[in-house]
Every structure is written in C-alpha cells, then in structure tokens.
Amino acid sequence: MALSTTAVCPCGSGETYGECCAPLHQGVAAETVVSLMRSRYSAFVLRLEGYLRKSWHPDTCPAEMGLSGATHWKRLEVLEHDQQDGEQEQRGWVHFRATFQEHGRWQQLEEASRFIRLDGRWVYVDGDARVTALKPGRNDPCPCDSGRKLKKCCAV
Template sequence: MTHSLPKSCPCGSNTPLATCCQSYYQGAALPPTPEALMRSRYTAFALNQRDYLLATWHSSTRPQQLPPDPDTQWVALDIVAAPTVQNDQGSVHFRATFRESGGWHVLEEVSRFVREEGRWWYIDGTPSVMRLKPRRNEPCPCGSGRKFKVCCQQG
C-alpha cells in the first residue's frame, strides 16, 4: 500500500518535509546535530522508513532488523529539554505521542548520540511509555489544538 507523504515534516519543525528530514532519509544530506538526527529518526518512524532507522543506528547497539509497525501512528513530537552536545557526545530528551489500536500513548526518552568521522549516530535511550486517556473536552493528543471529541476521538 502506498502512503502519500505529508506536506509538513512530522518532526514538528513546521517546515515542508521536502526541505527538512526528507533530505536526510533520502541520503542527500547528513543530520548536522543530535537533534536533527533525532527529529529525522522520528520522521522515519512516522513514515515507516525502517532502512533509515537502521542506517543511523550505531553498529554497537543496532538490532539485526527492525520489523515494520503499521499499527502505530506517530502524531506529535516535543523536545522536552534543550539538546546537549559535549565533544562528540550528545543527548536529546523528547516525548513522542502515538496512537495504536489500544489507544493513545506517550513515549519519553533521553536518546544518546555519538559523532564518529563527522557523522552523528543514535546509540540508545531509556524509553518509558505512558498510556494517555484523553477526555472528550481535552485538547486532542495529536496536537491539532482542537478538542478530542471533534478531532481524533474513537467512536
């Protein structure tokens, strides 16, 4: 099944996908910072670009394979704390909101990155996942700014 690409980049930059993370996962450029790599990896999760996820994962921690996950819909990314870079090490603390058949969830992680030969790599992170239970009149977890009942509420 072919999915159309979103016009705005899923990473939350409020810029067009074509001038943001798409250039990274298509190999036209390398992410210049840990934050840019983390945002491009989030975009790859949102667009199911598994090859890019593996290609940006450091060989010391990279899994052999990363199976597709068509049941997960990534809907919002928030940077929790200013990314840190010291020498050739970096970290990014983020929250990513996603939807699965079981409901809404938030993944929170401080991801670690390393720069080798001028290129940033994802090392690892310690994720925690929290289930969301949005109420009808609360803001929708998708980040639209609309109330849940008129946006993404499941019937």
C-alpha cells in the first residue's frame, strides 16, 4: 500500500508521513529504537512486508507474516523506551500499546519489544505481548483517539 508523503503518518506522531516514517521505509537507518518501532507500526498499517522483514532479526522473523488486511491498526501509544549504545553491543526496548480492530472487534496489544543493532541498523528481536479485548460502547469515545464518538467514527 502506498501512502502520499504529505498524508498524516500512520504511527500517530502528528507529522507527515514524508517527515516521519517514509524515509525509514525507503532505506534510511533509524537512529533510535523508538523511530524504528514507530516505522514498523506504520509498516503494519501499510502492509510493507519487505520492510518488516528487513527490520526483523533474521533468527526470529516469521516465515508467514499474516498481513491479511483483516487487522485494522487504529492507534499507537509509546509508553516507555530505553536504549544502550554500548561499544560492544547496542540494545534497546520499547513498551507500547497498539489498538486495532479485527472482524469488528476491538483489541489492544501491549508489548515490551526488544531490539538490537545489527550491522549498524536497529532490528526487532522479540517481545512480551499481551492482547486484551476492548468493549467500547457506541457512545463512548472512539478507541482510535479521534475525539469523536465511536458511532460517528470507526464503528462497523
């Protein structure tokens, strides 16, 4: 899926795609684990399988990515992050929450992801994830964080 560089970036940074995740998707190395993580979230939204593979540790990258299009990513919140730029080894982690809709059901993935810098590029290794179901009412604020009621926003 291609996105205009003037569109709002899917990672929710508030910047345009061209000023946020697009350069990374085009091959620029991420400077921080957070920007890599955000670009991977955007890549899930845009179903950029090649980018997801490139930014995934070869030992843990799954053979089947499962980007069926059934999962609609709605919101990303980065809760905490840290990185260590040691001389021998560079590691980082990001704790985030991602809200998505699948077959009309709302769910939230909360994950502490581990990253490592491999040949100068950050890659995703693995994470401790937990998925919980959300049950927003039609008059509740939309879980996508638009500020509108669900029935006027992402209701299906």
